[in-house]
Amino acid sequence: MSQTKLRIAIQKSGRLYEDSVKLLAECGIDLRNVKDRLKTESDNFPLEVFFLRDDDIPQYVEDGVADVGIVGENVLYEKNKQTTIVEQLGFGKCRLAIAVPRGQEYESVKALEGKRIATSYPFLTKQFLSDNNVNAEIHEISGSVEIAPGIGLADVVCDLVSSGSTLFMNGLKEVETILQSQSVLIKNNKLNEAQQQLLKKLVFRIQAVKKAKRTKYVLLNAPNDRLKEIIALLPGMKSPTVLPLAQEGWSSVHSVLSEDTFWDIIEQLKDKGAQGILVVPIEKMII
Numbered sequence: 081m082s083q084t085k086l087r088i089a090i091q092k093s094g095r096l097y098e099d100s101v102k103l104l105a106e107c108g109i110d111l112r113n114v115k116d117r118l119k120t121e122s123d124n125f126p127l128e129v130f131f132l133r134d135d136d137i138p139q140y141v142e143d144g145v146a147d148v149g150i151v152g153e154n155v156l157y158e159k160n161k162q163t164t165i166v167e168q169l170g171f172g173k174c175r176l177a178i179a180v181p182r183g184q185e186y187e188s189v190k191a192l193e194g195k196r197i198a199t200s201y202p203f204l205t206k207q208f209l210s211d212n213n214v215n216a217e218i219h220e221i222s223g224s225v226e227i228a229p230g231i232g233l234a235d236v237v238c239d240l241v242s243s244g245s246t247l248f249m250n251g252l253k254e255v256e257t258i259l260q261s262q263s264v265l266i267k268n269n270k271l272n273e274a275q276q277q278l279l280k281k282l283v284f285r286i287q288a289v290k291k292a293k294r295t296k297y298v299l300l301n302a303p304n305d306r307l308k309e310i311i312a313l314l315p316g317m318k319s320p321t322v323l324p325l326a327q328e329g330w331s332s333v334h335s336v337l338s339e340d341t342f343w344d345i346i347e348q349l350k351d352k353g354a355q356g357i358l359v360v361p362i363e364k365m366i367i
C-alpha cells in the first residue's frame with residue numbers, strides 16, 4: 081500500500097511564496113527542486129507541495145484536492161469557502177482598508193454613500209457596506225486598484241495596505257480598516273485519520289519554530305552575592321541553569337527569555353550586576 085502523503089498548497093509566486101517555503105525548511109522539510117515547478121515533494125517528510133495562485137487555494141482545500149494550504153486571511157475570508165484555520169503563521173501581515181483621495185473630506189462611513197468603489201475584494205467590501213447600511217457601487221478589478229481614482233474609474237478604493245506607501249504615492253488616504261490579515265495554515269474539513277496524524281506532526285514542528293522565533297537564549301555571568309535577585313528575574317523553561325565559573329564568587333546563568341519582555345529584563349539584569357550577557361537565537365523550541 082502506498083504511504084499517505086499530506087498535500088499542501090502554497091502560493092506559486094508573490095508575497096507569500098518565500099516565507100511559505102522558508103517555513104517548511106525551518107520545519108526540517110526538504111523540498112526537491114522547488115524552482116519553476118508546479119508540484120514537488122519532500123524526501124524526508126511525507127509531503128507533496130502544489131504551487132498555485134493564492135486565490136485558488138481556499139477552493140482546492142475545500143474540495144480536498146489539497147489537504148492543507150497556506151493563504152492570507154484576506155483571501156480566505158473573501159473566498160468564503162468551508163475550511164478550518166489550523167495555525168496563524170505570522171507573515172504576510174497587512175490590512176484590507178478603504179481609502180479616499182487625500183483632499184477629500186471624510187467624517188464617517190456615510191461619506192461612502194453612492195460612491196464607486198474599486199476593489200479586488202467584492203465580497204468583503206459588500207459585507208462591510210451592508211454592515212454599515214451604506215449603498216455604494218462596487219467595481220471589481222484584479223490588480224493596480226490604487227490607480228482607479230486617478231484614472232476616473234472609481235471614487236474610492238478598498239485594497240490591501242501594509243506600509244501605506246502605495247496609497248501615499250497614489251494620493252489616497254486610509255479611512256476605514258475592514259480586516260487585519262496574516263497568513264494562516266488552513267485544512268480540509270474531512271481529513272482522514274492518517275492525514276490528521278501527518279498534519280499534527282507538521283503543526284507540532286510549526287509551533288516549535290514559531291515559539292523559537294519569539295524567544296532568545298541568554299547567558300550571563302552573575303556575582304554569587306546577587307545570584308538570588310538575578311535568578312528571580314529569569315524564567316527559563318523550568319528554571320534557569322546555574323553553573324559555577326572558574327573565577328571564585330561568580331556563576332554562569334543560562335535562561336530563555338520571551339521577545340516581549342526581553343529588553344526590560346536585560347536592563348534589570350544589568351542593574352543587578354550581571355555581566356557578559358550573551359543573547360543567542362533559538363532554532364526550535366519544544367516544551
Ligand SMILES: Nc1ncnc2c1ncn2[C@@H]1O[C@H](COP(=O)(O)OP(=O)(O)OP(=O)(O)O)[C@@H](O)[C@H]1O
Nearest residue numbers: 091094095096133134135152155172173174240242
Ligand atoms: N503589502 C503587503 N504586505 C504584506 N502582505 C501582503 C501585502 N500585500 C499582500 N500581502 C499578502 O500576501 C498575499 C499575496 O499577495 P500577492 O500580492 O503576492 O498576491 P497576488 O498578486 O494575488 O498573487 P497570485 O499571483 O498568487 O494571485 C495577499 O493575499 C496578502 O495576504
Ligand SMILES: O=P(O)(O)OC[C@H]1O[C@H](OP(=O)(O)OP(=O)(O)O)[C@H](O)[C@@H]1O
Nearest residue numbers: 095223224240241242243244245246247
Ligand atoms: O501599503 P504598501 O506597503 O504599499 O503595500 C500595499 C500594496 O501591496 C500589495 O500589492 P503588491 O505589491 O503585492 O502588488 P500586486 O498589486 O501585484 O499584488 C497590495 O495590493 C497593495 O497594492
Ligand SMILES: [Mg+2]
Nearest residue numbers: 133134135136
Ligand atoms: Mg491572487
